[in-house]
Amino acid sequence: MAKRLAFAFGLTVAIGVAIVAYAAVTMKGLGANADELASNRMVKITRFTDLKDNFQTIGRYARNIVINNDPAFVEGEKKKIAELRAKNTEILAKLDKTITLPRAQELYKVIIENRRPYNAALDRAIEMAVKGDKAAAGAYLIGDVRTLQNVVFKAVDDSCDLQQEIADELANSAVETAAFSVVLMSGLALLMAVIGGAVGWRLARSLRLSLGAEPGILSEAVAKVANGDLSQPLVAAPGDTSSVLANVARMQSSLSSVVSNVRMNSESVATASAQIAQGNHDLSQRTEEQASALQQTAATMEQLNSTVRNNADSAKQANQLAQGASTVALQGGEVVGKVVSTMQDISSSSRKIGDIIGVIDGIAFQTNILALNAAVEAARAGEQGRGFAVVASEVRSLAQRSAEAAKEIKTLIGRSVEQVEQGTMLVDQAGKTMGEIVGSIQRVSDIVAEIASASFEQSSGIGQVGEAVSQMDQVTQQNAALVEESAAAAESLKGQAQQLVQAVAVFRLSHDVSAGSSYVANSAASAPVVERRGPDRAKNVTRPAFKTKPVAASKPAAEETRSASAAARTGTDDWDSF
Known part of the structure; x- marks a missing residue:
């Protein structure tokens, strides 16, 4: 009986430990995915998005210069373009340190390789517009500059999509892992509850059979014997010869006989x-x-x-x-x-x-x-x-x-x-x-x-x-x-x-x-x-x-x-x- 109870308790404890260990590992994995998603993928998506927005804003500023003849306005737009290019340089430098996937590195290489020609073509168009050749500048923007812009934009979009795809995979993996963990831990918890309930029922039944009566009734009977009251005989269940109540009843009978003989x-x-x-x-x-x-x-x-x-x-x-x-x-x-x-x-x-x-x-x-x-x-x-x-x-x-x-x-x-x-x-x-x-x-x-x-x-x-x-x-x-x-x-x-x-x-x-x-x-x-x-x-x-x-x-x-x-x-x- 003691071995079975020890085995049942040990199994329950082992299941609880397994649940805790699996939950810890799962939570660690989910934490790693969340950290990867929040501190890496989403950051890269944001940077690529910022990079694309900057490229688009630079193009808009360039078109404004082409269509506007105000020198002061033109100078202001140039300064803005210079600032956005500096920001793009900073963003690309940060991306260069964090990109590790081969596909991402290929796209990043495309962006780097085409950024300089794109900036040079854009500067040429601005220069043409500043010199007064607005029509040629506009044609150049629509022609060569747009071609280079499309290559850069496509590389940026592909990089952003790649990071988004990786983030989606991480999110889906986290969702699946969480769902599987919920099912598994629920099953293990249910199994532990079943085993614990069975052990508790078995223990209560064993204690009931071992005691022969409820603990309160047995305690009251033993207290009466301890106080010298042997007037009320204890009655055990039919066939009960080994319970505590049966032994106390035999002890009471023997003690009553001994006390009677001693008294006489x-x-x-x-x-x-x-x-x-x-x-x-x-x-x-x-x-x-x-x-x-x-x-x-x-x-x-x-x-x-x-x-x-x-x-x-x-x-x-x-x-x-x-x-x-x-x-x-x-x-x-x-x-x-x-x-x-x-x-x-x-x-x-x-x-x-x-x-x-x-x-x-x-x-x-x-x-x-x-x-x-x-x-x-x-x-x-x-x-x-x-x-x-x-x-x-x-x-x-x-x-x-x-x-x-x-x-x-x-x-x-x-x-x-x-x-x-x-x-x-x-x-x-x-x-x-x-x-x-x-x-x-x-x-x-x-x-x-x-x-x-x-x-x-x-x-x-x-x-x-x-x-x-x-x-x-x-x-x-x-x-x-x-x-x-x-x-x-x-x-x-x-x-x-x-x-x-x-x-x-x-x-x-x-x-x-x-x-x-x-x-x-x-x-x-x-x-x-x-x-x-x-x-x-x-x-x-x-x-x-x-x-x-x-x-x-x-x-x-x-x-x-x-x-x-x-x-x-x-x-x-x-x-x-x-």
Whole structure:
């Protein structure tokens, strides 16, 4: 198409250039002919005419001299003849410079050759008339002078006719050239008009087919699409698949589909971001409560650790007392009374130890429950709680061992109390049973040593539990910070989603739902705080957090947001109860 249009335009331009060039050449030729006609031929015709008129006037002056006897008049006529001859000489000199044609040169030669004899004969006739021989002068004029005059006049007339003929030829040639030029240029102009009209029609038709509609209609449709108005679908002509209007219609359809999908997704994102923000807000509050509960638990474990250390000190002191009692028993019966008092002290201490062991048993039971709950929560946490699940399992195993040791110690303490009571009853028979008492005290010393060892192990285990609780406290504080960051990110996502909804609301679709979108966004933004705590969940038991790896704090915000969102969707993410 572009090549054909270029060829058509080029041909039109070539015809126009040809017309202009031909007109220029023709005008130049006509100008040359006109110049030749005006400045050469007509000038020569005028000169030859003047020359003939001068010759005729000279002849008339000569006849006047012949017929007039007035000397003054004769002299005047002679002067006039002399002036006209001078003019003829000047005219012939000018003609001599401009005559170039052979025929004109021949005639000019005849004029020059016969002019002198003609002037001489005429002078002779004048002279005869001046002398008074009028009759002879008249006869001479009619005879010889007229013969020479006829030759000169004929040469002048022939020269004038020749120049006139040449001028006529130039004029006729100019007329013919002008007529032919008019016809030719008219034809070329008509051809150029036809080609230009055809090119214009072809171009208009091609543009109409390429655009698919009038430029004003297409511009209005594109302006509506540019302004976001997609409510009025564009309709192309049947079978039109490649015009600008058809492509704009497809673009409008695609853009309408994209805007509709973006609008729906932005509304969903706005609603989800609002729910995430609300869930993060609830999670932040529960995380703070969890951190407070863990601080209390850490304080309690610190007190328990102090109690166990005191128990270990007491067991160590009991061991020393048992060793002292064994030494005293070896010294003899004189210290039996002291032994009785010591045995009573031992009985009292044993009861206290039994109480302490009961407390240790209860602590082990509570620790076992806490470890069980921690294992359950670690299992619920999945991959992130795997490390803490291992710690919880170890704590539970240690708690079970502590419980078994406590039970065994309690049993042994019970036996020791029974033996001490029997020793008190049989203290009067100390002399008989001194050996048995020494053995019993030795066994008591061993048992107390075992109690001290178990108390030390229990103190170490409780210390580990306290350390784990401290780590959970730190992790919970980190989680609280991450929850705050997640809440801020959720708020930012909420704002961006609302901005996206507002940005998409600029477009108007055929099934416009912008009002509903604003309503959804506003409803999501103003959603009330929802209590996610289950109705039957306990509220007086502290739920421990998970022990996370050190790299968990530096995970991308996107994973933290997804984790928080997943927790928010469970509906049972109460961190204050289990």
